Amino acid sequence: MSHHGWNNRPDDEVRKDKYESFETTVLPYLNSAYNLARWLTRNEHDAEDIVQEAFLRALRSFDTFTVGRDARAWLLTIVRNSCRTWHRQNRSHETTVEWDVDSQPTSATWSDPEAMLIKNADSHLIGQAMEQLPIEYREILVLRELEELSYKEIAQIVGVPLGTVMSRLSRARKELYIRLCQQTGEMGR
Amino acid sequence: MSCQKVSEFLDAYVDKELDVISSLEFERHLAECVACRAKYDQYRQIQDSTKSRLRYFRAPEEFEQRLRAHLRPPERYQSSNIRREWFPKWRPWAMAAGVVAVLLFTALLLQIARRPSPSDMLAQQVVSSHIRSLLANHLSDVVSSDQHTVKPWFSGKLDFAPAVKDLSSQGFPLAGGRLDYLDNRPVAALVYKRRQHTINLFLWPSPILDSGPRTLTIRGYNVVHWTHSHMAYWAVSDVNAPELNQFAHDLQD
Numbered sequence: 001m002s003h004h005g006w007n008n009r010p011d012d013e014v015r016k017d018k019y020e021s022f023e024t025t026v027l028p029y030l031n032s033a034y035n036l037a038r039w040l041t042r043n044e045h046d047a048e049d050i051v052q053e054a055f056l057r058a059l060r061s062f063d064t065f066t067v068g069r070d071a072r073a074w075l076l077t078i079v080r081n082s083c084r085t086w087h088r089q090n091r092s093h094e095t096t097v098e099w100d101v102d103s104q105p106t107s108a109t110w111s112d113p114e115a116m117l118i119k120n121a122d123s124h125l126i127g128q129a130m131e132q133l134p135i136e137y138r139e140i141l142v143l144r145e146l147e148e149l150s151y152k153e154i155a156q157i158v159g160v161p162l163g164t165v166m167s168r169l170s171r172a173r174k175e176l177y178i179r180l181c182q183q184t185g186e187m188g189r
Numbered sequence: 190m191s192c193q194k195v196s197e198f199l200d201a202y203v204d205k206e207l208d209v210i211s212s213l214e215f216e217r218h219l220a221e222c223v224a225c226r227a228k229y230d231q232y233r234q235i236q237d238s239t240k241s242r243l244r245y246f247r248a249p250e251e252f253e254q255r256l257r258a259h260l261r262p263p264e265r266y267q268s269s270n271i272r273r274e275w276f277p278k279w280r281p282w283a284m285a286a287g288v289v290a291v292l293l294f295t296a297l298l299l300q301i302a303r304r305p306s307p308s309d310m311l312a313q314q315v316v317s318s319h320i321r322s323l324l325a326n327h328l329s330d331v332v333s334s335d336q337h338t339v340k341p342w343f344s345g346k347l348d349f350a351p352a353v354k355d356l357s358s359q360g361f362p363l364a365g366g367r368l369d370y371l372d373n374r375p376v377a378a379l380v381y382k383r384r385q386h387t388i389n390l391f392l393w394p395s396p397i398l399d400s401g402p403r404t405l406t407i408r409g410y411n412v413v414h415w416t417h418s419h420m421a422y423w424a425v426s427d428v429n430a431p432e433l434n435q436f437a438h439d440l441q442d
């Protein structure tokens with residue numbers, strides 16, 4: 001913005017400013033958005049579609065974003081909601097098994113061989129185990145283990161109380177570890 | 190803190206989400222309880238190793254470029270004020286409308302250009318009629334080389350009296366005549382020969398008094414058209430153009 005002549009078109013200026021601001025505050029979190037969408041959709045193509053859609057939505061509603069807020073959490077909320085919409089439209093892709101995702105986690109104890117199996121699981125195996133989990137577990141694991149968001153931030157993104165985040169995360173980890181045991185040939189607990 | 194509570198708080202402690210007081214109680218219990226200590230150590234290791242191997246999917250570079258291009262506002266929003274002044278908001282729409290109008294106009298012109306003129310369409314009909322007369326072996330209704338036999342044959346069949354000229358001395362002997370239908374009316378077709386070739390001469394009344402001969406080639410056939418004294422003449426044949434022009438010239442003499 002070099003010249004501010006009398007003939008400036010205000011809406012253009014606003015739009016230009018808005019985009020520049022968006023570019024510096026929201027676009028840097030593209031990888032976070034893509035990673036979440038990729039884990040939730042389980043394929044690159046749909047992830048790209050969803051991320052593009054989410055960024056367009058984010059740009060449109062960027063006026064409602066107050067400076068100083070966490071842009072990553074804000075963006076991830078939009079991505080997460082876009083994924084939910086997508087899943088509703090493509091129900092067949094998602095696990096049909098009903099999960100009580102927030103049931104009280106029973107204390108997890110692992111025998112030493114089981115613990116070894118889990119600890120030795122490679123990325124590929126972990127990925128396979130993740131993909132078998134219901135979307136609520138994948139979502140919370142990505143937000144916590146990969147984005148390292150706080151329980152409070154996760155609660156805001158997912159739209160559940162803090163206590164639910166705690167129990168759901170505990171349950172999600174347990175289910176993941178059970179699958180890692182099963183996949184390596186040994187029966188889990 | 191009980192062992193039960195410790196196992197309930199395991200995740201929260203690992204994630205550093207326990208409040209200060211609960212954290213202190215949790216640590217005090219671990220210091221005293223060997224079983225919980227072992228359980229905690231194992232859990233921590235499992236969680237650490239799984240977390241470190243959980244894949245982080247980075248957006249493909251190509252996708253990022255595509256996305257940025259997609260999100261970036263149009264050029265006019267980023268350019269200078271002067272440029273912006275030259276491109277007011279309605280400009281793109283006006284330009285788009287202009288492009289559409291030009292395309293439509295061009296399409297219309299092409300349509301008109303491609304549509305054959307009435308006279309070209311008639312020439313096509315004349316050639317088709319010539320070909321049909323040869324194919325169907327229906328060259329002549331009256332077979333005669335005598336103009337005085339051919340001409341009277343038409344009377345009563347047409348609302349005009351075609352001039353039938355004998356050109357055998359010029360090398361175009363008359364072979365006969367028949368009725369045909371062209372330009373939405375019955376017409377006279379005179380059949381002339383040139384060696385082994387057939388010349389069809391179609392004639393019917395025309396609103397045009399006189400017009401010079403026009404030569405054209407349609408589907409390999411030569412066509413000469415002229416009008417004389419309110420009669421339209423179309424001569425069609427596979428003889429070469431100079432010979433057909435000669436025929437037309439001899440006929441007008």
